[in-house]
Every structure is written in structure tokens, then in C-alpha cells.
Amino acid sequence: MLKTFKHHTHSINKITVARISLFACMALASLWFSGCMPGTGEPSVPAVVTPSLHPSGSITVWSWNIAAKSLMRLIPGFNKLYPDVKVNVDMTGAQMQTRLMLSLACGVGAPQVSQLQLTDAPHYIDTGRLADLTPVAAQLRNSFPDYLWENCEKNGHVYAIPWDTGPCAVFYKRDIFQKYGIDPKKIDTWEDYIQAGEEILRKSGGKTKMLPLGLDSLENMYLIILQQVRGQIFDEQGRIAINSKASQEALAIIKEMRKAGICSDVQMFSQEFMAGINDNSIATYPSAVWLAGTIRATTKDFGLGKSRWGVFRLPAVTKGGLHVANFGGSVLVIPAQCNNKAAAWAFIKYALCSRKGQADQYRNFDLFPAYLPAQKMPQVTEQDKFFGGERVGVLFARDISKISKLNITPDWAEASTYIEEALSDWAANGMHSRNFFGKLEIRMQRRLGDPISPQSLRYSENNG
Amino acid sequence: MKNDTESQWRRDIIKYRHFYLFISPFFILFAAFSLYPVLFSLFLSFMKWNGLTQWKWVGLGNFTSMLYDDILWRSLWNTLIIGLLYIPPMMILAFIFAQVLNAEWLKLRAFYRAALFLPCVTPMVVIAIVFSLIFSSEKGVLNYAIMGVGHMLPFLHLKPIPWLESESWSKTSVAILVVWRWTGYNMIIMLAGLQGIPMEYYEAAMVDGAGVWERVKSVTMPLMRPTFAFCGLLSLLGTVYMFDEIFVLTNGGPGVSSMNFGLYLFNLSFTDFKFGYASCVAYTVAVAVFFITLAGLRITRQREEAK
Numbered sequence: 001m002l003k004t005f006k007h008h009t010h011s012i013n014k015i016t017v018a019r020i021s022l023f024a025c026m027a028l029a030s031l032w033f034s035g036c037m038p039g040t041g042e043p044s045v046p047a048v049v050t051p052s053l054h055p056s057g058s059i060t061v062w063s064w065n066i067a068a069k070s071l072m073r074l075i076p077g078f079n080k081l082y083p084d085v086k087v088n089v090d091m092t093g094a095q096m097q098t099r100l101m102l103s104l105a106c107g108v109g110a111p112q113v114s115q116l117q118l119t120d121a122p123h124y125i126d127t128g129r130l131a132d133l134t135p136v137a138a139q140l141r142n143s144f145p146d147y148l149w150e151n152c153e154k155n156g157h158v159y160a161i162p163w164d165t166g167p168c169a170v171f172y173k174r175d176i177f178q179k180y181g182i183d184p185k186k187i188d189t190w191e192d193y194i195q196a197g198e199e200i201l202r203k204s205g206g207k208t209k210m211l212p213l214g215l216d217s218l219e220n221m222y223l224i225i226l227q228q229v230r231g232q233i234f235d236e237q238g239r240i241a242i243n244s245k246a247s248q249e250a251l252a253i254i255k256e257m258r259k260a261g262i263c264s265d266v267q268m269f270s271q272e273f274m275a276g277i278n279d280n281s282i283a284t285y286p287s288a289v290w291l292a293g294t295i296r297a298t299t300k301d302f303g304l305g306k307s308r309w310g311v312f313r314l315p316a317v318t319k320g321g322l323h324v325a326n327f328g329g330s331v332l333v334i335p336a337q338c339n340n341k342a343a344a345w346a347f348i349k350y351a352l353c354s355r356k357g358q359a360d361q362y363r364n365f366d367l368f369p370a371y372l373p374a375q376k377m378p379q380v381t382e383q384d385k386f387f388g389g390e391r392v393g394v395l396f397a398r399d400i401s402k403i404s405k406l407n408i409t410p411d412w413a414e415a416s417t418y419i420e421e422a423l424s425d426w427a428a429n430g431m432h433s434r435n436f437f438g439k440l441e442i443r444m445q446r447r448l449g450d451p452i453s454p455q456s457l458r459y460s461e462n463n464g
Numbered sequence: 465m466k467n468d469t470e471s472q473w474r475r476d477i478i479k480y481r482h483f484y485l486f487i488s489p490f491f492i493l494f495a496a497f498s499l500y501p502v503l504f505s506l507f508l509s510f511m512k513w514n515g516l517t518q519w520k521w522v523g524l525g526n527f528t529s530m531l532y533d534d535i536l537w538r539s540l541w542n543t544l545i546i547g548l549l550y551i552p553p554m555m556i557l558a559f560i561f562a563q564v565l566n567a568e569w570l571k572l573r574a575f576y577r578a579a580l581f582l583p584c585v586t587p588m589v590v591i592a593i594v595f596s597l598i599f600s601s602e603k604g605v606l607n608y609a610i611m612g613v614g615h616m617l618p619f620l621h622l623k624p625i626p627w628l629e630s631e632s633w634s635k636t637s638v639a640i641l642v643v644w645r646w647t648g649y650n651m652i653i654m655l656a657g658l659q660g661i662p663m664e665y666y667e668a669a670m671v672d673g674a675g676v677w678e679r680v681k682s683v684t685m686p687l688m689r690p691t692f693a694f695c696g697l698l699s700l701l702g703t704v705y706m707f708d709e710i711f712v713l714t715n716g717g718p719g720v721s722s723m724n725f726g727l728y729l730f731n732l733s734f735t736d737f738k739f740g741y742a743s744c745v746a747y748t749v750a751v752a753v754f755f756i757t758l759a760g761l762r763i764t765r766q767r768e769e770a771k
Contacts, residue, residue: 098734105515123737127516214629215718265629267718271600281602414736417720421535424719428631446532 048132049334052342056084059112059343062096063089066293067115067163067330070365074357078350085343097124103335104129110335112344116160118329119412122151125159126410131334133158136345140353147405148370152331159333161352162370164361166288166328167396167403168224168314171295174388175308176200176208176283184312190225190253193286193315197262200283208283212273213263218254218423219416220268220327224286225250227325227404228317233415234407234453240444241453242419243437248457249317254423255431274298286314288327289396293366296386307388311395324399326406329370368396375400411448418444508743515739526744536745538720539728542635546724547703549639555695557643558650559688563680565651566658577655580648591645592712599627599637599713631721634714638722641709646702650695657691658684693764697757704753725749 063071068091075087090111097120103110104127116124124130137158141149148162170193172184180203182196197210213221226232231246257263264282266272276282277298285291295309313323332352334344351357358369359377369375380393409415422440426432438458445452452458477484509526513519530536561580565573583591598605607624614622627637661684669679707726710716716723716731723731732742 095734101515101734101737127514129516215631265626266601267629270628271596271604272602275603414738417535417731420717421538421719424631424717424721428719428721443532443534447529447534 047336047338047341048134049136049341049345051136051345054084055082055340055343055346057340057343058086058088059340059347061087061089061113061115061332061347062100062111063091063115064096065091066365067367070361070367071351073364074351074360077357077360078347081350082343082346085346087347100124100335101127104337107337110337112334112338112340113347114333114335115163116331116333118148118151118162118165118331119408119416121160121331121333122154122408123410123413124333125152125154129336130159131336131338131341133161133334133345136349137161137353143353143372144370145372145401145403147326147403148329148331150405151408160331161333161348163330163332163352164290164328164367165370165400166290166326167368167400168286168288168325168327169311169396170284170286170314171291172284172310172312173280173308174310176204176280177310180204184310187312187315189319189321190256190315190317194256194260194262197257197283198260201260201262204280208280209264210262210282211257211264211284211286212266212268212276212282213254213257214265214267214270215424215427216267216420218427219420221254221257221286222247222250222419222423223406224314224325224327225253225317227406228314228322230322230404232407233412233419234409234450235455236407237453238407238409238411239451239453240415240441240448241455242444243441243452243456243458245457247437248433251426251433251436253317254427255433258427258431269294288329289368289392290328290366292386292392296366299386307386309387311387311390311392313395313398322399322402322404324403326403362393368393409450411450414448415444418447505743505747508740509747510744511740513740514737516737519740522740526741527748529741530745530748533745535720535723536728539716539723539725540749542720542722543703543706543724546635546639546642546706546722547700549636550642551696551699551703554643554647554650554699555692557647558654558695561647561651562654562658563684566655577652580651582648583645584649586645588708588712591641591709595637595641595713596628601626601629628714629718631718634718634722638710638713638724641713642706645709646699650699653695653698654688654691657688661687689764689768693761697760700757700760701753704749 061068061071068089071087072089072091075089078087079085096114097116100110100114100116101124104124134157140161144162145165148165152158152160152162170184170187176182177184180200182199187193187196193210200208200210226246229246229249231244231250232241235241264272264276266276266282272281274294277285277295285295292311299309314325316323332348334341334348338344351361353371355371355374355377358367358371358374359379361367362369362374363379369377369380374380375393375397380397381391382393383389384392418440422436422443426436441452441456441458444450508519510521510523511519512522512525564570565577565580570576597603601607601624604627606627610622611624614620625633627633665683665687666679669683674682703724705726706724707730710722710724710727711730714722716727720728729742729746732738732745
């Protein structure tokens with residue numbers, strides 16, 4: 001009896017071992033067949049794009065919203081030059097960048113061309129899964145502003161082409177300004193802007209706020225002003241440089257705005273934000289050029305021949321300071337796994353590196369051309385009826401080369417979460433600015449693992 | 465002897481090969497989609513890996529990083545607060561609805577049950593659009609109602625509530641949406657629990673002179689305790705891993721004031737692509753939830769035994 005029991009136990013153990021082995025084999029087999037043995041191989045070497053005189057075949061482009069519509073409109077013109085290339089623009093934008101990253105990780109499923117936010121480009125370039133565009137794009141270096149191009153490069157190689165850029169200005173409602181006697185030409189600094197906002201608020205009986213600035217928009221405003229005082233989140237070496245005088249200046253201006261009560265506490269693109277475009281609850285929208293597309297699409301009464309919108313330059317931090325900053329912008333990339341790089345490059349070159357392609361995109365969809373020669377095209381420099389005949393394109397292009405480049409690192413998205421959270425918390429809890437950036441830089445250092453820049457106020461204060 | 469055993473084992477496998485074949489689909493799918501991810505995540509917990517480049521052994525580095533991750537702790541705190549805000553009212557409402565819909569005098573019971581269950585199967589995108597209209601601070605229905613009450617009762621000094629714009633109200637907004645969405649689901653479970661209570665117990669209680677409240681207190685509540693525990697357990701897990709409600713309504717904002725653990729984990733994995741650290745965080749929290757659940761069940765059992 002005992003012998004039988006032992007024999008049985010032994011068999012069970014064997015069977016258990018066999019089952020575990022079977023599971024392990026299946027798991028390994030499933031990995032083998034799916035071709036996803038991640039992390040065990042060497043990092044892939046990006047493929048290099050070489051030009052072709054007669055590209056052919058079909059390409060798929062991933063893009064979102066109006067950017068995708070803009071590309072779609074370019075296809076007929078592109079096909080006149082390249083009749084053998086069929087372009088399919090896929091504008092299913094939901095979590096598009098995440099899907100692209102997963103496709104890059106798996107080695108299959110990525111499109112031939114993809115759009116990325118400018119701020120996300122370094123993160124994707126860092127993966128080593130994008131095609132090296134240097135042989136075809138290096139000579140275009142001087143056709144794009146430094147602040148865009150430098151975030152498209154790594155180790156002297158080009159991996160992305162800037163598409164649109166987001167020079168900032170202030171969109172304002174002429175009728176409100178006229179009604180309350182505000183002259184936009186006299187708004188030179190943020191201090192002037194806040195004073196004008198206070199006057200509008202007072203004269204409207206508190207009904208009209210100067211700008212939308214909800215908790216989720218504080219980071220955007222901070223980054224805009226930070227560029228005006230040439231501040232940085234990271235220094236050239238990728239070290240955390242947020243604790244600076246420039247940051248403090250930017251925060252002080254935001255604090256003044258909120259203290260003055262001129263900010264409408266609405267989220268960007270929320271119901272109130274959009275409603276404010278048509279009603280009198282918000283007088284101005286300090287933002288990037290691409291917001292013009294949203295304003296045009298949302299404004300109801302323009303069809304009646306009425307134009308209430310105007311644009312004035314971004315207020316400077318101090319008199320004689322910079323009136324420019326960049327907010328947003330995107331790039332196009334070719335994944336290394338793309339099987340038709342010649343056609344993909346031909347499309348990118350037509351859309352982004354030709355004067356007509358870029359200028360048409362501005363006229364049709366307010367995508368301001370990153371390609372500098374296109375900024376002189378009539379589509380950009382002409383009078384804009386919607387803005388009362390102003391040459392809005394010229395206003396946005398002015399001093400664009402002076403825009404200060406933000407050093408974007410692969411950690412940017414995570415750093416951005418920390419900045420957004422800290423600013424929101426700061427605004428919601430009394431706006432106590434003492435050592436705000438000192439604490440933030442420590443938190444960022446702990447989480448991102450990046451060192452603190454020697455330029456940090458931490459060191460100068462300690463030395464002093 | 466050993467050879468005999470092995471040959472017997474092989475003979476058994478060959479003899480029963482058809483049965484092994486029949487049960488193999490489950491094991492293959494289980495291995496590929498459950499066992500492998502679970503083991504792989506455990507492995508990744510000790511690695512630094514972004515999904516694309518070579519992984520790097522960091523030992524317990526990911527675990528020590530968690531101590532300094534303010535946003536993780538904030539998201540866990542938010543998870544707790546959201547849970548406390550929505551679980552009690554949801555359970556109470558679900559129980560009340562279940563009681564009412566279990567009443568024999570009620571007409572159109574099937575209709576009401578379906579109506580209350582409907583939010584649970586409504587696509588989240590639709591819900592998000594409707595609720596963003598409801599919660600809109602200046603144009604929203606909810607604030608319209610509040611201001612209406614404010615006009616009627618001016619001494620209350622009611623003001624519009626910034627439901628989605630304020631750090632202090634964003635969690636409440638999420639909780640309201642979750643109560644609306646999941647009350648029907650819990651009601652169905654409680655209804656099944658109520659229908660499992662034999663009518664004889666109520667009849668006996670009535671013979672003993674028990675009123676409605678006495679019957680609920682002394683018959684329904686004790687017998688419903690396992691159902692409450694089950695609903696509570698589901699809600700606990702649902703709170704920790706809740707994702708779509710928050711993703712579409714607030715996306716964790718303003719700041720990270722409504723970011724719960726599920727959304728935090730998603731962002732860590734699919735926005736920041738920190739798969740190693742995300743696995744480490746997921747494992748740690750899963751183990752913590754497992755022990756909390758175990759402790760809860762043990763306490764419940766001990767109370768039962770004490771009675």
C-alpha cells in the first residue's frame with residue numbers, strides 16, 4: 001500500500017514538472033513565433049533613407065485632427081508629381097502616439113509616415129527605431145528655425161522634419177476692447193496686459209475676464225513666459241535647470257494674473273473655453289497661431305460679414321523684451337521598419353519642405369509653416385479678412401528666429417506631468433512661491449534620475 | 465524501478481493523448497495570455513526597460529524609486545478618497561433600489577431593472593460627453609439647478625461649483641459619475657441576494673410581530689452580508705483599477721488631483737514607457753490589495769464565527 005502511494009506521489013511530481021515545463025515551452029514558443037523577444041537583442045540600427053527619382057507603391061500616414069485633413073488636401077498636388085505613389089492618410093488619432101510606440105516595439109504595424117508632437121520627438125528618436133533622414137534632409141538645416149530643428153536631431157543625425165510651429169500672440173475681441181476703451185497697441189508688457197484686464201473686468205462689472213487660464217493651462221503659460229526670459233527646464237546636457245531666476249519671473253507673472261482676478265478658470269477646449277469664443281465672457285486668448293483655426297471654426301457671426309477678432313503681439317516680460325515664444329508644433333517621421341522609405345520621403349518633402357505645400361497648409365488650416373521660405377509666400381503674408389484685414393501671418397512670423405529653444409529631453413513627458421501637477425497644486429493652495437522650484441527640482445531629480453544643473457539657484461544661493 | 469515509473473508515465477500520456485489535446489487550448493491560451501505576462505512582469509520589476517532598447521538589471525532600484533514617487537502616492541491617496549466618496553452612497557442606493565425592485569406590488573419591474581442597469585452598458589464616450597455637459601461650470605445642468613435653488617433660497621448663498629476645474633471638486637465629480645454608472649450593476653447583484661432569502665423567514669418574523677424596519681434589520685441585513693462583502697470586494701478592486709471613467713472625464717486633472725492608480729499605471733506604461741517601473745508598481749500594489757482583501761475576508765469570517 002505504502003509502495004503504491006509513493007509510486008503515485010512520484011508520478012504526480014513528474015506530471016507536475018512536465019506541466020510546468022510544458023507551460024514554459026509554450027510561453028517561449030509564443031514569444032518565438034510572435035518575433036517579440038524584447039530586450040535580449042542589440043538595439044536596432046535605424047535604417048537610412050535614400051532619395052529616389054521615381055518612387056512608387058502605397059504609403060500610410062498617421063496623423064490627427066485638422067493636421068490629417070491638411071495632409072489629405074495635399075494628396076492631389078502630390079500625385080501630379082508622383083502619380084505612382086498612393087497615399088492613405090489615417091486620421092484615427094486616439095492614442096496615436098502610444099500605438100506608434102507599441103508598433104515600433106513590436107517591429108511591425110507602424111505606418112510609413114507618422115506625425116508626432118514636437119515635444120515627444122526626442123523620446124521617439126531616442127528609441128533608435130526611426131529612420132535616419134540625414135542623407136536626404138541634412139541640406140535643409142538652414143530652412144528651419146534652430147529651436148525646432150535641434151530637437152529633431154540626435155548625435156548629428158536627422159530623424160524628424162518640423163511640420164508646423166506655434167509662434168504665439170494674443171487673439172482679442174475688437175468690440176470688447178473698443179467698448180471699454182482699451183488700445184491693444186499700448187499693451188507692450190505683461191504688466192500692461194494685466195492692467196488692461198483689470199480695466200475690462202471692472203468696466204464689465206466682472207462679467208468679462210481677460211483670458212482663460214484654468215489649472216490645466218498653467219504649465220502652458222509658464223512655458224510661454226519662460227521662453228521669453230530664455231529659461232529652461234533642462235540644460236543642454238539634459239540636467240534639471242528649472243530652479244532659475246527665469247522660472248521665478250514666469251511664476252511671478254502668472255501669480256499677478258491670477259491675483260488680479262482676470263483669469264477665467266476654464267480648461268482648455270472645455271465647453272466654457274469654446275463658448276467664450278462667441279460670447280463676452282473672455283476678452284483675449286493668448287496662444288499659438290494654430291488656435292486661429294479653432295476660433296475660425298467656432299465663430300458664428302463671421303458669415304454675416306462681421307469680424308470681431310484681432311491679433312496683437314505677445315506682451316514682453318519687460319520693456320524691450322522678447323515678444324515671441326513657441327507653443328506646440330509637430331513633426332513627421334519615418335519609422336525604421338517602413339518598407340517604402342523613398343515614397344515616404346517624397347511625401348514628407350512635398351508636404352513640409354516645399355514652399356507651396358507648407359503655405360497652402362497655413363491658408364487652409366492655420367498650420368504655420370516651420371519651413372522658413374514658405375513664410376514669405378503670399379498665402380502667409382496676405383491680409384486676413386477674418387482678422388479685419390490684418391496681415392496676421394506676418395505678425396506671427398516676425399522675430400520667429402529669436403524664439404528661444406527649449407531643450408527637450410526624452411524625459412519631457414514625465415517632467416511635464418510633474419510641472420503641471422506642481423503648478424496646479426500651487427494655484428489651488430494659496431500660490432506660495434517660496435522655494436517652489438527648489439522643491440520641484442528635487443522631486444524631478446528623484447523621479448527622473450537626472451542630475452540638477454550647476455546653474456540651479458540651489459548652488460548659487462548656497463555659494464552666496 | 466525508476467525506469468518503470470517513467471515508462472508508465474509516458475504510457476499514460478500516450479494513452480490519454482486525446483484528452484490532453486482536448487484540454488490543451490485552455491493551457492495554451494492561459495500560458496500565452498496570463499502566465500507569461502504575469503511572470504514577465506515580475507521579471508521586469510527588477511529591470512529598467514522602455515520596451516525598445518536593451519533592458520538593464522536594476523535590482524531593487526524600482527522598488528526604492530517608489531518611495532520618492534510623489535505622483536504614485538498622490539494617485540493612491542486619490543484612489544482611496546474616490547473610493548470613500550462613491551462606495552458608501554453606491555451601496556446604499558443599490559440596496560434601496562434592490563429592495564424596491566424586489567417588492568411584489570411594483571408594476572413594470574423588468575423595465576425599471578433594465579433602466580437602472582442601462583448606465584452600466586452605455587459606452588463611456590457617450591457618458592463622458594453627457595457628463596461634461598452636466599458638470600460644465602457655467603453652462604452645466606447641475607450648476608443651473610444649484611443656482612435655481614440659490615435664487616429660491618438666497619440665504620444659502622449658493623455659488624456655481626467648478627466641478628471639473630477645481631482640485632477639490634474633481635474627485636467628487638468622478639465619484640458622482642461612478643455612482644451613476646455602477647449602482648445598477650450592484651443593484652442586480654443585491655437583487656439576486658435578496659431573492660435568495662427564503663420567504664419563510666419574513667413570514668416567521670411577521671408572526672413574531674416584526675415591522676418592516678425590523679424585518680430589514682434582523683432578517684435581510686444579516687443574510688445579505690455575504691452579498692455586501694462581495695459587492696464591496698468588487699468595488700475595492702474596481703476603485704484601484706478604475707480607468708475609463710477618469711480618463712474620459714478629467715484625464716486625472718486638474719494637475720493630478722483626480723488621477724487614480726489605474727490611470728497612473730496607464731500613463732507610466734503607455735505615455736512614459738517605463739515598463740520596468742510600471743511592472744514593479746503594479747506588482748507591489750497588487751500584493752498590497754491581495755493582503756488587504758485577505759485581511760478583510762478574515763475579519764468578516766471571524767465576526768461571523770463569533771456570532
